[in-house]
Amino acid sequence: MNQIRSLRVITIADNMAYKPRLWGHWGLSFLLEFEDSRGRGHRILFDTGGSREAFLHNVREMEIPLDEVEGLVVSHGHLDHTAALVEAVGEGGGVRVYAHPYAFQPRFFENREGKRREVGVPEGEGVAEIEEAGGEILLAREPVEVAPGVWTTGEIPRESFETVPPPSERGRRIIVVDGEEREDVIWDDLSLWMDVEGLGPVVVTGCCHSGIVNTLNHVGGVGGFDGFYGVLGGLHLVGRDEGYIRRTLEAVKPFDLRMVSPCHCTGFRAMALFLEAFPEGFILNYSGRVIEVGETPRSRLL
Ligand SMILES: [Fe+2]
Numbered sequence: 373m374n375q376i377r378s379l380r381v382i383t384i385a386d387n388m389a390y391k392p393r394l395w396g397h398w399g400l401s402f403l404l405e406f407e408d409s410r411g412r413g414h415r416i417l418f419d420t421g422g423s424r425e426a427f428l429h430n431v432r433e434m435e436i437p438l439d440e441v442e443g444l445v446v447s448h449g450h451l452d453h454t455a456a457l458v459e460a461v462g463e464g465g466g467v468r469v470y471a472h473p474y475a476f477q478p479r480f481f482e483n484r485e486g487k488r489r490e491v492g493v494p495e496g497e498g499v500a501e502i503e504e505a506g507g508e509i510l511l512a513r514e515p516v517e518v519a520p521g522v523w524t525t526g527e528i529p530r531e532s533f534e535t536v537p538p539p540s541e542r543g544r545r546i547i548v549v550d551g552e553e554r555e556d557v558i559w560d561d562l563s564l565w566m567d568v569e570g571l572g573p574v575v576v577t578g579c580c581h582s583g584i585v586n587t588l589n590h591v592g593g594v595g596g597f598d599g600f601y602g603v604l605g606g607l608h609l610v611g612r613d614e615g616y617i618r619r620t621l622e623a624v625k626p627f628d629l630r631m632v633s634p635c636h637c638t639g640f641r642a643m644a645l646f647l648e649a650f651p652e653g654f655i656l657n658y659s660g661r662v663i664e665v666g667e668t669p670r671s672r673l674l
């Protein structure tokens with residue numbers, strides 16, 4: 373398995389912003405910049421936030437070179453990750469777009485009164501528009517190497533105690549597959565992983581609806597890893613009670629993480645408990661953050 377030499381993660385969109393001119397909003401987008409094992413540089417975009425306007429605003433402010441992006445990976449088809457797919461593809465000059473086969477399916481949240489709202493990829497950001505903008509869509513259930521040494525997880529088996537997604541008292545999640553409505557357990561949720569020379573494997577999550585324990589177990593199996601250097605991204609523990617979060621922390625412990633940078637849908641309670649569990653390895657993440665993986669940031673802003 374190819375290693376990569378270095379990894380920098382630039383947060384284009386997150387719920388929080390700690391910089392004056394950047395915008396925070398409920399959503400996620402990372403630019404991954406890395407050197408492959410031969411020393412060649414690559415850029416991969418992971419998600420495009422939950423607001424087209426905010427994503428593009430931050431791209432301009434941060435001078436993100438979207439035209440140099442080689443590929444766009446869609447973590448899953450929720451609207452807070454897919455608001456500017458077409459714009460990113462257009463500026464990238466027609467890149468490859470990687471996703472799970474369910475990512476572009478219609479999906480809804482139906483409340484107890486039977487009222488539905490769309491929660492999938494927003495209108496105007498779908499398959500036809502991406503192709504029109506020059507994008508090539510590659511849908512796969514299996515792990516895919518999107519650039520030398522950087523892989524998607526593919527579909528993640530759910531084998532841990534984690535309940536996916538959390539049961540909702542407010543209603544139910546629906547996805548339409550082959551014209552049929554099904555309960556949506558977000559099978560399209562995927563993460564990225566890479567083995568960084570001198571550090572070890574790193575997992576970059578979107579919402580991590582599959583659960584971080586399931587995700588690490590799966591990447592460990594696919595990549596042949598026992599431990600991980602770091603985890604970075606949304607952990608979707610928002611709304612979970614302390615017992616569930618502590619159980620997650622307990623299950624994550626054997627992976628021996630040295631860097632954790634939870635953000636987006638991790639939720640404040642889980643962020644606080646992760647900080648408590650990883651006082652040295654915790655890196656606060658937010659719109660505008662640049663994380664040189666393996667280096668201690670000059671400011672942790674805690
Ligand atoms: Fe999300």
Ligand SMILES: [Fe+2]
Pocket residue numbers: 448450579581
């Ligand atoms: Fe999500």
